[in-house]
Amino acid sequence: MSRVNSVLLPAAVVVASVVGLLLLAGTNPWDPLKIIVEGSIGWPPLEEGAARKVGDTFMVWVPIALASAGLIVTFNAGMWNIGIEGQIIMGAIASAWIAREISVSRPILVFLVILAGAVGGLLWGLLVGVLRTAGGVNEIFGGLGLDFVALSLTTYLIIGPWARSGVASTSGTDPFPEDSYLPALGAIKLSPLAVGIALLALVGVWLLFKGTLYGLKLKAVGRNRPSSFLLGIPTNRYLLGAFMICGALAGVAGTSQALGFHQRLIPAISGNYGFLAILVVLLARFRPFLVIPISFFFAMIAVGSSSLQLRLDVNPSLGGVLQGVLVLSAMFGLGWAGYRALKEMSASEAKAGSG
Amino acid sequence: MFSKRLIKLLGVLLAFALVAAACGDDDTGETTATTTTAGGGGDDTTTTVDDGDGGGVMVDDFKLGLVLVGPKNDRGYSQAHFEGAEYVIDQLGLTEDDLIVLEFANTTDTPGLSLPGTAQDMVDLGADLIIFNSDDMRDGAFEAAELIPEVPMIWASGDSAWAEGKDYQANLTNLKNTWGKMTFGKMIGGCAAGLTTQTGELAYLGPLTNDETRRLVNSAYLGARYCWENFRGEDPADLAFNVTYIGFWFNIPGVTLDPTQVVNDFIDGGADVTLSGIDNNVALIRSGQRAEAGENLWGVPYDFVGACDEAPDICLGVPYFNWGPAYLAAAQSVIDGNFTADWKWSEPDWSDINNPDTSVVGYARGPGLSAENAAFLDTFIAGLADGSIELFQGPLNWQDGTQWLGDGEVATDFQVWYSEQCVEGITGVCSVNVFG
Numbered sequence: 001m002s003r004v005n006s007v008l009l010p011a012a013v014v015v016a017s018v019v020g021l022l023l024l025a026g027t028n029p030w031d032p033l034k035i036i037v038e039g040s041i042g043w044p045p046l047e048e049g050a051a052r053k054v055g056d057t058f059m060v061w062v063p064i065a066l067a068s069a070g071l072i073v074t075f076n077a078g079m080w081n082i083g084i085e086g087q088i089i090m091g092a093i094a095s096a097w098i099a100r101e102i103s104v105s106r107p108i109l110v111f112l113v114i115l116a117g118a119v120g121g122l123l124w125g126l127l128v129g130v131l132r133t134a135g136g137v138n139e140i141f142g143g144l145g146l147d148f149v150a151l152s153l154t155t156y157l158i159i160g161p162w163a164r165s166g167v168a169s170t171s172g173t174d175p176f177p178e179d180s181y182l183p184a185l186g187a188i189k190l191s192p193l194a195v196g197i198a199l200l201a202l203v204g205v206w207l208l209f210k211g212t213l214y215g216l217k218l219k220a221v222g223r224n225r226p227s228s229f230l231l232g233i234p235t236n237r238y239l240l241g242a243f244m245i246c247g248a249l250a251g252v253a254g255t256s257q258a259l260g261f262h263q264r265l266i267p268a269i270s271g272n273y274g275f276l277a278i279l280v281v282l283l284a285r286f287r288p289f290l291v292i293p294i295s296f297f298f299a300m301i302a303v304g305s306s307s308l309q310l311r312l313d314v315n316p317s318l319g320g321v322l323q324g325v326l327v328l329s330a331m332f333g334l335g336w337a338g339y340r341a342l343k344e345m346s347a348s349e350a351k352a353g354s355g
Numbered sequence: 356m357f358s359k360r361l362i363k364l365l366g367v368l369l370a371f372a373l374v375a376a377a378c379g380d381d382d383t384g385e386t387t388a389t390t391t392t393a394g395g396g397g398d399d400t401t402t403t404v405d406d407g408d409g410g411g412v413m414v415d416d417f418k419l420g421l422v423l424v425g426p427k428n429d430r431g432y433s434q435a436h437f438e439g440a441e442y443v444i445d446q447l448g449l450t451e452d453d454l455i456v457l458e459f460a461n462t463t464d465t466p467g468l469s470l471p472g473t474a475q476d477m478v479d480l481g482a483d484l485i486i487f488n489s490d491d492m493r494d495g496a497f498e499a500a501e502l503i504p505e506v507p508m509i510w511a512s513g514d515s516a517w518a519e520g521k522d523y524q525a526n527l528t529n530l531k532n533t534w535g536k537m538t539f540g541k542m543i544g545g546c547a548a549g550l551t552t553q554t555g556e557l558a559y560l561g562p563l564t565n566d567e568t569r570r571l572v573n574s575a576y577l578g579a580r581y582c583w584e585n586f587r588g589e590d591p592a593d594l595a596f597n598v599t600y601i602g603f604w605f606n607i608p609g610v611t612l613d614p615t616q617v618v619n620d621f622i623d624g625g626a627d628v629t630l631s632g633i634d635n636n637v638a639l640i641r642s643g644q645r646a647e648a649g650e651n652l653w654g655v656p657y658d659f660v661g662a663c664d665e666a667p668d669i670c671l672g673v674p675y676f677n678w679g680p681a682y683l684a685a686a687q688s689v690i691d692g693n694f695t696a697d698w699k700w701s702e703p704d705w706s707d708i709n710n711p712d713t714s715v716v717g718y719a720r721g722p723g724l725s726a727e728n729a730a731f732l733d734t735f736i737a738g739l740a741d742g743s744i745e746l747f748q749g750p751l752n753w754q755d756g757t758q759w760l761g762d763g764e765v766a767t768d769f770q771v772w773y774s775e776q777c778v779e780g781i782t783g784v785c786s787v788n789v790f791g
Contacts (some may be wrong), residue, residue: 169563
């Protein structure tokens with residue numbers, strides 16, 4: 001019964017919610033799902049000629065996965081790193097600066113843009129941490145404020161110092177020099193390097209909490225900070241470390257966006273993938289390997305949703321609504337399942353006690 | 356007991372999902388059929404362009420792809436394009452299924468969007484001609500044209516096919532540019548504003564700053580100044596004309612200036628006529644709201660023939676694009692197999708600028724324009740039509756005081772298209788260096 005509770009119940013709630021939503025949108029429930037798959041990886045999946053779609057989907061998956069990996073660290077440290085959007089943006093800005101200003105051989109340049117992205121995100125994440133630990137500013141408010149600062153800085157750069165020749169527009173900068181792009185497979189934008197980094201990040205985060213003392217202490221800080229402090233763990237240092245790790249990974253996500261997917265800087269360079277990653281991590285229950293399929297599913301929706309309008313003439317925002325409904329209904333289902341499990345446990349304990 | 360109820364509930368939910376998923380077979384069939392047919396259309400086009408032997412597309416097989424930067428019902432720029440595409444479909448005797456539309460094609464609304472990918476999707480659906488409607492789509496349109504060279508495309512506002520232009524892309528032989536001489540429309544709108552203003556202060560709500568938008572601001576100002584001086588007998592020095600650019604074609608919260616707030620600032624600063632240059636109708640709507648509260652205000656919207664409907668009483672008229680005839684000509688060339696990637700910058704049909712079948716630019720008068728001023732406007736339009744009124748004629752200085760056109764010199768298309776600055780007399784930052 002507990003398996004029914006933990007798997008079937010959330011699944012049923014998700015399926016019913018999605019089907020209900022699609023019916024409300026006035027469309028056959030099966031078609032949109034099929035079209036999203038077709039628009040993101042081809043139908044049948046991975047059909048011939050779907051390479052571009054698959055490439056785009058992977059390049060959307062990369063920033064979500066990287067941000068999710070980072071968020072697992074801060075969540076385990078008990079921190080809600082809402083500032084992850086700003087960290088993605090600052091990573092993108094730092095990478096863009098290197099791409100625009102530095103002229104060296106391609107391998108070195110690619111290394112530098114990735115490093116710059118990591119450093120840019122790390123420093124922005126550190127700032128959230130410093131505000132939290134030294135200034136007593138709640139990380140949610142501090143992070144949100146820094147998100148706006150990062151967005152404003154992007155807009156300033158795009159319309160000011162980095163403006164296109166003869167144009168002052170928030171539409172974006174000129175494309176960066178091609179040598180700075182993340183190496184891709186031919187004409188499609190899929191960068192095996194970016195995908196590899198994202199996978200490595202998830203494995204690294206898994207190892208961090210499975211096999212290192214640092215990870216264990218970080219978890220302890222997240223579970224009970226006062227006790228951890230009394231046991232001799234420098235909790236503030238650990239919190240700062242969590243923000244720096246998360247910021248660095250988010251920064252590389254920004255690099256992937258700026259030098260991989262868009263190949264220029266735009267105001268919406270984060271794609272809101274930081275916020276989306278928060279939902280991914282919650283759905284994955286902080287398990288790095290579950291992040292892989294869940295974030296890929298969300299990447300498919302992000303890439304495939306424009307096909308909805310082309311083929312069904314429904315509003316493209318349906319994809320975003322679908323994401324929201326999926327997350328909400330899954331969270332509801334999981335919460336309900338957890339509640340049921342707890343209730344059953346206490347009932348059986350009471351029965352054993354009376355017996 | 357609760358567990359049994361839970362299982363029942365699960366059963367009901369799953370059954371509901373399965374039953375619902377099985378519904379709507381008709382729709383599915385239609386979609387599939389469309390896709391299959393469309394694929395053939397795309398192949399036909401491939402043959403046309405590759406062969407170069409005059410082969411075309413059967414009219415019944417023709418499909419039009421339209422990529423819109425905004426919504427198709429924005430009462431502005433995107434709606435004008437959408438109605439132009441509908442005109443093509445009507446004229447060719449096709450159905451709505453033959454028009455494939457993507458709205459909100461911008462990175463803010465659709466972060467995962469790839470324009471080459473969208474173009475490929477449209478081709479997969481059978482599009483024989485794809486239109487990218489925004490200046491903002493430059494890079495994506497180039498990528499798409501390069502990726503799918505066998506499919507004719509139009510980038511509406513660009514100059515990539517202009518051999519003498521600054522952005523000529525000789526390798527993109529399937530990418531055409533189509534644009535109307537909205538400079539005339541803006542001159543007419545500016546004239547209506549100059550004739551109507553009571554405070555002598557006009558305002559222009561600009562989108563982003565580039566050659567195109569400076570060109571249009573200049574046109575509006577020159578039209579206003581001409582009518583202020585020649586019909587009202589006023590001193591041009593007494594006419595104030597202020598422009599504020601919001602940073603993009605429409606409002607993006609947190610990124611651009613808020614156009615509603617900008618219009619408020621205009622009005623609070625003394626302007627009584629606001630001309631709009633952005634993609635939607637915010638300026639007229641806001642002016643209308645304040646006019647209803649008792650202020651003497653007027654507006655000149657932009658882009659869409661029906662824009663005045665948002666606040667008719669204060670609307671002096673709208674300079675609008677009529678994309679239908681130009682797009683129909685391009686579609687016909689694809690059907691006939693003689694599509695050419697050229698640059699078209701068409702004048703209005705001066706015999707009737709509001710002829711829906713011939714004029715790419717028009718001016719729909721609004722109820723806010725008085726009968727007396729309407730007569731002046733007729734005279735002005737007639738002067739533009741017969742060439743007796745030439746506003747891009749020297750002496751004209753740039754905003755920074757340097758000379759643009761010498762005494763009697765008439766600007767070439769090249770000079771007008773690539774307007775480096777606003778002209779003298781306009782206040783507001785028109786240069787690229789918006790931060791001074």
